[in-house]
Amino acid sequence: MARRRLDLTFPPRQATKPITYHLVKDFDLTPNILRAQIQPGQEGRMLVEVVGPREAIDAGVAFLEKEGVDVHPAASDICLDEDECVTCGLCTAVCKPGALTLDSESKALVFDKDKCVYCEACVVACPRRAITLTF
Amino acid sequence: MAKSWEEINARIASGDAVVLTAEEFAGLAAEDGVKAAAKKVDVVTTGTFGPMCSSGVFLNFGHSDPPIKMQTITLNDVPASGGLAAVDTYLGVTEPSLVKGIEYGGAHVIEDLLRGRAVRLKSTGPGTDCYPRTEIDTWVRLEDLNQAYFFNPRNAYQNYAVAANTGDQLIYTYLGPLLPRLGNATFCSAGALSPLLNDPTYRTIGVGTRCFVAGAAGYVAWEGTQHNPNQNRDENGVPTAPSGTIAVMADLKKASPEFFSAATFTNYGVSSFVGIGIPIPVLDEDIAATLALTDADLTATVIDYGVARRSRPALGQVTYAQLRSGSIEIEGKTVPTGPISSLPTARKVAAEVKRWVAEERFTLAPPLEQLPQPGTQAFKPLEIRSEEAI
Numbered sequence: 001m002a003r004r005r006l007d008l009t010f011p012p013r014q015a016t017k018p019i020t021y022h023l024v025k026d027f028d029l030t031p032n033i034l035r036a037q038i039q040p041g042q043e044g045r046m047l048v049e050v051v052g053p054r055e056a057i058d059a060g061v062a063f064l065e066k067e068g069v070d071v072h073p074a075a076s077d078i079c080l081d082e083d084e085c086v087t088c089g090l091c092t093a094v095c096k097p098g099a100l101t102l103d104s105e106s107k108a109l110v111f112d113k114d115k116c117v118y119c120e121a122c123v124v125a126c127p128r129r130a131i132t133l134t135f
Numbered sequence: 136m137a138k139s140w141e142e143i144n145a146r147i148a149s150g151d152a153v154v155l156t157a158e159e160f161a162g163l164a165a166e167d168g169v170k171a172a173a174k175k176v177d178v179v180t181t182g183t184f185g186p187m188c189s190s191g192v193f194l195n196f197g198h199s200d201p202p203i204k205m206q207t208i209t210l211n212d213v214p215a216s217g218g219l220a221a222v223d224t225y226l227g228v229t230e231p232s233l234v235k236g237i238e239y240g241g242a243h244v245i246e247d248l249l250r251g252r253a254v255r256l257k258s259t260g261p262g263t264d265c266y267p268r269t270e271i272d273t274w275v276r277l278e279d280l281n282q283a284y285f286f287n288p289r290n291a292y293q294n295y296a297v298a299a300n301t302g303d304q305l306i307y308t309y310l311g312p313l314l315p316r317l318g319n320a321t322f323c324s325a326g327a328l329s330p331l332l333n334d335p336t337y338r339t340i341g342v343g344t345r346c347f348v349a350g351a352a353g354y355v356a357w358e359g360t361q362h363n364p365n366q367n368r369d370e371n372g373v374p375t376a377p378s379g380t381i382a383v384m385a386d387l388k389k390a391s392p393e394f395f396s397a398a399t400f401t402n403y404g405v406s407s408f409v410g411i412g413i414p415i416p417v418l419d420e421d422i423a424a425t426l427a428l429t430d431a432d433l434t435a436t437v438i439d440y441g442v443a444r445r446s447r448p449a450l451g452q453v454t455y456a457q458l459r460s461g462s463i464e465i466e467g468k469t470v471p472t473g474p475i476s477s478l479p480t481a482r483k484v485a486a487e488v489k490r491w492v493a494e495e496r497f498t499l500a501p502p503l504e505q506l507p508q509p510g511t512q513a514f515k516p517l518e519i520r521s522e523e524a525i
Contacts, residue, residue: 086184086396086408086477086480087477087478087479087480088185088186088408088474088475088476088477089473089474089475089477089478090311090321090473090474090475091473092473092474093311093312093319093320093321093471093472093473093474093475094311094312094314094319094473101461102461102473102474106479107459107474107477107478107479108479121312124312124401125311125312125401127186127311127398127399127400127406127408127475128396128397128398129238129399
């Protein structure tokens with residue numbers, strides 16, 4: 001089983017189509033929607049994690065692209081600028097999945113991207129605007 | 136065993152002084168006892184690096200030809216005070232940009248100046264016989280200014296509140312976003328490294344104290360605004376809630392962007408992280424006992440910021456060791472914690488002050504005047520009233 005995070009951009013005309021339904025029914029994938037901004041008639045964005053056999057994920061991605069959905073890998077979407085970070089630690093106070101933590105001894109900021117659900121709480125909290133999410 | 140300021144300064148001047156950071160001193164005291172540590176060590180250094188809103192700089196631009204009496208002043212579109220002499224101004228860190236709002240403010244201008252960047256100065260004046268110019272639009276760098284110095288009316292708060300929110304809505308505060316229903320708690324103190332927590336009754340820190348301000352050698356200029364020596368204190372005499380404060384001065388031209396960083400708190404405003412460090416002489420065992428206190432010995436009060444009133448309810452007391460562990464108990468619930476004040480940078484400040492004293496022979500100045508002591512001066516609220524009622 002493979003796991004892949006996808007950043008989907010829907011053109012306005014597609015935004016109402018139930019693509020997650022098709023991912024489940026037609027490709028036997030398990031989609032987990034981490035973040036979505038979809039409104040009728042407007043460009044939509046969805047961050048989704050899909051779990052399934054590698055070939056099924058590839059086929060699912062091909063289906064999405066054929067449907068006019070712009071598919072990008074999502075892993076590079078969040079960025080911590082270490083030059084701007086002052087290690088205050090405020091981001092750790094709002095990070096529910098525990099992706100941002102402080103080392104128990106040095107209190108340096110540790111960012112475990114695998115745990116990030118792209119909720120943007122840290123982006124909003126960071127007083128240095130050092131964390132950016134590029135959707 | 137008591138040491139005088141003169142004895143300690145003589146040892147600093149000769150390069151023989153034994154200097155430790157507050158964390159190192161607590162470690163030594165735990166091993167050898169406070170008495171032995173007090174005998175061995177001459178100076179203990181402290182440090183903190185947190186958001187301090189009551190900060191800002193006085194600037195003098197020099198005169199243009201023909202000259203202008205600056206009445207409205209902006210630096211990179213951030214308003215500065217026009218209420219001083221012709222080309223003097225005060226720029227406060229919390230002042231928001233007229234264009235970018237709180238995403239860029241006085242603190243960001245100061246950080247840009249510190250980083251050597253040119254800043255756009257625009258000003259208008261009334262035009263007078265001696266200052267005929269009515270407008271100016273030019274660019275200035277830190278090196279172009281005659282004087283540029285911090286005067287921060289309130290820095291280095293002695294202890295601070297732990298912020299939590301029992302309400303049903305996410306709220307944005309100067310202590311960061313507070314999640315509803317006690318979803319998190321934030322705190323803002325260097326704890327055992329914090330300058331004023333190491334000298335709880337202001338024995339050695341007073342007007343004229345030499346200190347570290349944003350990387351520059353500066354002075355404690357006065358008591359800080361809202362200095363409140365009468366806060367609740369624990370059995371060691373250490374305040375358990377926000378209490379003493381200091382006003383500090385230092386040359387901006389000698390400061391470093393490593394120890395001054397602009398900050399924006401979403402839906403709140405602009406502020407600045409300021410590094411403050413103070414060396415404390417180990418005069419006797421009494422002061423050594425407070426210098427030896429650790430995060431486990433220092434207490435803060437949890438306050439419910441979900442209640443938007445002057446007197447917010449207290450939700451209990453916790454130690455800094457508990458806060459730093461990553462979670463605390465409030466009303467039987469485990470609440471995750473996060474700091475706003477950087478401990479790694481506070482450690483850097485304390486280490487730098489240690490280097491100043493031990494290697495650069497930075498001597499200590501006894502207070503020219505003491506800060507207001509416990510038992511003196513009340514902390515007054517602002518009453519809303521009419522002219523007739525006063």
